[in-house]
Amino acid sequence: MTNLTSEQKRICEQVINAFETGSVEGDYSCISIYHDGPNKIRQVTYGRSQTTEYGNLDELVQMYADANGTFSGQLRPYVDKIGVAPLVDDGQFKQLLRDAGKNDPVMRDIQDVFFDKRYFHPAMAWADGHGFTLPLSALTIYDSFVHSGGILGFLRKRFPESPPAGGGDEKTWITQYVAARGDWLANAENPDLHPTVYRTRCLAAEIARGNWDLAQLPIDANGVKVFGRE
Amino acid sequence: MRQNRSSMTVGWLLPLTILALTAASPAERCLAAGRSRLVPGGWNPSLEDVRTYVDEDCSGATKSQRALTEASRSRTDLRDAQLFITYVLLIDALDEAGRARLFNEQKQWLAKRERLAQAAVVSKGGTLEPVEYSGAFRKITEERLAVLEKRLAERRAKQKPSTPKGEVK
Numbered sequence: 001m002t003n004l005t006s007e008q009k010r011i012c013e014q015v016i017n018a019f020e021t022g023s024v025e026g027d028y029s030c031i032s033i034y035h036d037g038p039n040k041i042r043q044v045t046y047g048r049s050q051t052t053e054y055g056n057l058d059e060l061v062q063m064y065a066d067a068n069g070t071f072s073g074q075l076r077p078y079v080d081k082i083g084v085a086p087l088v089d090d091g092q093f094k095q096l097l098r099d100a101g102k103n104d105p106v107m108r109d110i111q112d113v114f115f116d117k118r119y120f121h122p123a124m125a126w127a128d129g130h131g132f133t134l135p136l137s138a139l140t141i142y143d144s145f146v147h148s149g150g151i152l153g154f155l156r157k158r159f160p161e162s163p164p165a166g167g168g169d170e171k172t173w174i175t176q177y178v179a180a181r182g183d184w185l186a187n188a189e190n191p192d193l194h195p196t197v198y199r200t201r202c203l204a205a206e207i208a209r210g211n212w213d214l215a216q217l218p219i220d221a222n223g224v225k226v227f228g229r230e
Numbered sequence: 231m232r233q234n235r236s237s238m239t240v241g242w243l244l245p246l247t248i249l250a251l252t253a254a255s256p257a258e259r260c261l262a263a264g265r266s267r268l269v270p271g272g273w274n275p276s277l278e279d280v281r282t283y284v285d286e287d288c289s290g291a292t293k294s295q296r297a298l299t300e301a302s303r304s305r306t307d308l309r310d311a312q313l314f315i316t317y318v319l320l321i322d323a324l325d326e327a328g329r330a331r332l333f334n335e336q337k338q339w340l341a342k343r344e345r346l347a348q349a350a351v352v353s354k355g356g357t358l359e360p361v362e363y364s365g366a367f368r369k370i371t372e373e374r375l376a377v378l379e380k381r382l383a384e385r386r387a388k389q390k391p392s393t394p395k396g397e398v399k
Contacts, residue, residue: 192361
């Protein structure tokens with residue numbers, strides 16, 4: 001969706017940041033340790049996009065090392081170790097990541113680029129391919145890419161409207177999709193999914209007030225007011 | 231009268247002695263059966279209070295996805311730890327053959343749990359993925375926990391000393 005203005009893109013990012021972290025800025029320095037590495041081993045999860053040690057953290061740190069940030073020199077030796085040797089108990093490594101995320105705008109820019117590459121660009125490519133043009137459609141589709149990794153096929157089968165590229169009406173498709181997704185989240189067999197329905201409630205509220213161009217601000221994103229300010 | 235009392239005392243002592251012998255502690259009976267105890271008697275740690283606290287802390291207020299993911303993982307970790315405790319207590323209550331059987335059964339079940347939890351994930355690559363995995367992992371773990379708790383209760387019931395009918399009033 002190449003017709004999104006920079007402000008509309010920023011609004012999308014801030015809404016997603018609010019959904020994900022409870023803050024419009026996102027959390028670039030957050031480190032979590034979970035038992036969700038290969039074979040349930042502990043691994044580092046880092047930054048705005050929650051990149052994992054055995055996932056794409058090596059790529060992110062490589063990008064940062066190449067960008068000559070404040071901590072690039074100190075993090076560069078770790079690039080070849082990430083995903084190869086466990087770094088979950090390496091205090092220096094974790095502190096460098098925290099410091100870079102907190103204090104170096106270069107790391108924040110790299111994480112934004114990384115987040116766009118991982119979620120925003122694929123989401124917008126999907127939207128373009130299916131004929132969506134409205135900013136609220138972009139936000140809805142982007143949210144699904146961040147939350148579910150894409151537009152889930154089984155959800156599309158739960159409502160009748162075709163996407164615009166298939167001759168359907170864009171607003172009808174988005175409305176029906178948000179309702180189907182909200183129904184799934186609220187009634188999933190896994191009760192841990194139920195509280196996440198705040199996302200579709202927010203999107204449904206914007207649909208209800210006809211905020212298709214995201215011009216009506218603020219947007220209430222899970223209790224966080226999004227104004228789209230830089 | 232005194233002789234009668236003495237006879238009564240002996241009459242009480244005999245069944246009490248038998249009872250005391252049959253009511254030997256599980257540890258003593260294990261030693262007698264030639265197997266070692268793993269857990270000192272009376273040590274029954276529980277995570278129920280922590281679980282209640284975490285459940286209450288995680289409900290109510292609207293949370294970000296990151297907080298919900300951490301809450302889901304915490305709940306799951308607690309159930310897995312409770313399963314571990316129950317497994318150890320049950321292993322402790324079994325004889326050598328029973329221990330070997332349970333060990334193999336649990337090993338196979340752990341692999342199955344991983345497969346089933348992975349299969350429950352539909353949001354691959356999304357921030358919902360760990361929540362889908364964790365919720366499924368916990369459900370499977372709770373089902374297994376119920377099975378092992380039932381077996382442990384049955385085992386403990388069997389090990390309780392029975393009171394010989396009509397011998398002690």
